[in-house]
Amino acid sequence: MNIAVCFNDKIKGIVSLPASKSISNRILILNALADSPLEIENLSDCDDTKSMLQVLQSDVNYFDIGHAGTAMRFLTAFLSRIVGIWDLTGSERMKQRPIGVLVDALNRLGAHIEYREQVGFPPLRIYGSYLRGGEISIPASVSSQYISALMMIAPYMAEGLRLRLTGKVVSRKYIDMTVALMRFFGAEIETNGDFIKIAPLPYTPVPFRVESDWSAASYFYELLAIAEGGEITLTGLEKESLQGDAGQVYVWEKLGVKSSWQGDKLMLRKKEVEIRFLEFNFVEMPDLVQSFAVACCMNGIPFSFSGVETLRIKETDRITALITELRKLGYELSTEGEGVLKWEGTLALPEKNICIETYHDHRMAMAFAPAALKHPGMVIVDKEVVSKSFADYWKELQKLGLEIEEVK
Ligand SMILES: O=C(O)C1=C[C@@H](OP(=O)(O)O)[C@@H](O)[C@H](O)C1
């Protein structure tokens, strides 16, 4: 369904954030490997976690995990050590998202995985069996999810795993999250720069509560950054978070949103904008580029964002999507090589009837919605797309004064 969106002038309220999908999908894998009988508290109810659960609870051997990158990558590794023949596929977009680095690594460690269509991409046929393990080098510049996937099954490889990361390491904070969660389940891991050593020591089941999602928090920061005034309370977040996206707090401060903890609640308030230009490297927080790009344009703050090369292989090519859709609102963005997205302040005439395409990407819908503060009545295509990570997104925005009208 497509919707026209606008806001009442007062942005004030309490927002309940969804559980982290990254943590949920890791804990499901760790729990399954540990054969844990324990319930996971506050597991995400998002599509990507449902995709993961559907596979882990199933008794068939053909799985379609839709758009869920973590499910595709983590399950490829997980299934390669479960005896049986498994077919793993996903959405049309998933078939364009590379997986060769992970498949090559697993095959070198003793797995047997074949491509069903295009070499290097899903769908896959996985002949699950015993994994020998050992030492390998793996390129770390495409997706950290390949590394997390290998690491999580490493305690169940006969020789354990010694991983040498090569090239530029992207999304490293997600690797750190994997290390922390594995240790919580009793794994023995030594890290030394880009070398990771994991002992062949099975996990111990532990009770676990999933914290709320810091990536989802970004849309409320963004909303307040664009708004004239207001106050938003976010619930469920951890201050000492396992999520790298918690680092966004300091960047929003520059854009005029101050955060303060009141017990376990995070209060967001307006303050003066500190900068006229935002230069930031997003290599550790790739999922936040859309929120910051829209916020900066709406506030007339030119920017240069580096570390964005992996955005081309996410749910959509997010670089092209941002350039195309922000152009409709009157902002001319450009790129510099593969790794930089920038806005030098060049304006164009906004379109009359703005209609934002979302390209099956939850973060396009979520990041563009706050722009309705400046463009009331703009249309967002396919409102349901948000369920990939945040099914109640529109409901939470409505608490803050969003009005939604269904349109054709
Ligand atoms: O491990 C994870 O949970 C994730 C890692 C990141 O992907 P890349 O490592 O492909 O950048 C991130 O963009 C994704 O949303 C979730």
Ligand SMILES: C=C(OP(=O)(O)O)C(=O)O
């Ligand atoms: C990139 C994302 O997810 P995934 O790679 O897990 O599909 C995301 O949620 O922004």
